[in-house]
């Protein structure tokens with residue numbers, strides 16, 4: 001007899017395991033937050049405290065997004081149609097400088113609500129310079145898995161006062177946050193060092209980050225090669241490309257995640273492949289800021305580890321993994337042919353590959369015995385836009401949307417029940433968000449260049 005907390009019955013299981021196994025009709029047993037059986041179970045031998053009959057539903061692993069800015073959610077739909085450097089200097093940096101612990105907490109909560117409702121159960125966040133504890137608190141309450149990290153900026157020209165840090169102080173504060181948050185909330189929260197990008201960080205800071213991260217075996221999260229300007233900057237200052245510079249200061253490596261990777265030469269690709277540095281593809285953000293289209297098929301062929309991320313609300317303007325998957329599947333085809341980035345490859349990017357990039361693939365990213373029950377139940381059969389039938393992975397990547405998310409579990413805890421967030425008063429949160437938005441918009445005027 002198997003005794004367990006939760007029994008998910010008779011669903012199609014898209015496991016994302018090594019064999020990419022899809023079980024047409026199967027069950028999942030969950031006990032103490034962990035998956036204890038997948039596939040065929042003998043009903044007479046199961047005793048579950050709770051069971052859900054999911055006939056006609058599809059279960060996938062929760063999405064893992066490797067580049068998110070929870071701090072920027074209040075700036076959604078207020079920084080459109082601008083080039084990156086103006087977008088940063090005139091909108092994002094003044095906004096981030098004006099955040100308080102309270103408004104930052106509200107921003108993170110709204111971002112997390114959107115992420116959870118659209119099936120994301122793990123993420124890598126780049127915070128802002130100050131008040132990072134507020135992001136930790138919001139993640140702790142949201143119930144999902146996250147690597148959080150204070151944004152580090154000790155060398156940015158034109159950055160407003162609150163975002164300009166002393167080098168040693170930036171590292172000290174990161175170490176304090178690591179002590180407080182790494183392993184918090186039963187291990188759901190981990191710490192990642194997050195120097196913003198080469199333009200805003202001195203080489204002394206980056207070398208310090210490389211050293212501290214190696215000591216603590218911690219991931220490093222940065223932006224790289226999003227625009228040609230970053231290459232220009234490192235060429236002028238250090239005589240090398242952006243990626244070559246990051247390699248030189250020790251930031252590349254198998255625990256490093258570089259967001260974007262749009263402007264890379266052959267040498268950069270070799271560095272990324274040889275060092276096993278992950279490139280996080282952010283297709284919507286790269287299109288909206290007109291940064292370009294990252295050559296993801298070429299990086300994939302070269303053996304560069306890849307992941308997927310929505311980036312922040314002001315540059316996307318969604319944090320929805322379904323939109324990023326569809327984008328990642330479509331935008332490479334005109335250049336590389338219709339065979340490029342098939343649905344199965346894209347779904348891996350959004351699940352197990354993301355988990356691997358964060359070093360948590362032993363815990364999440366696929367539906368396997370022993371892993372945490374980070375699961376998303378999709379309802380596709382009642383949606384004319386997802387049917388009537390067809391290949392299940394094609395349905396998920398090309399047609400499904402966030403409204404198809406019926407239930408979400410993270411470490412076995414139900415966060416979404418029948419399309420509704422559990423334990424969150426959403427109208428109240430959104431009202432609080434509107435108030436915080438007005439407050440930050442007024443306060444940021446003092447920092448607008």
Ligand SMILES: [Zn+2]
Pocket residue numbers: 067069126223259311312
């Ligand atoms: Zn970003």
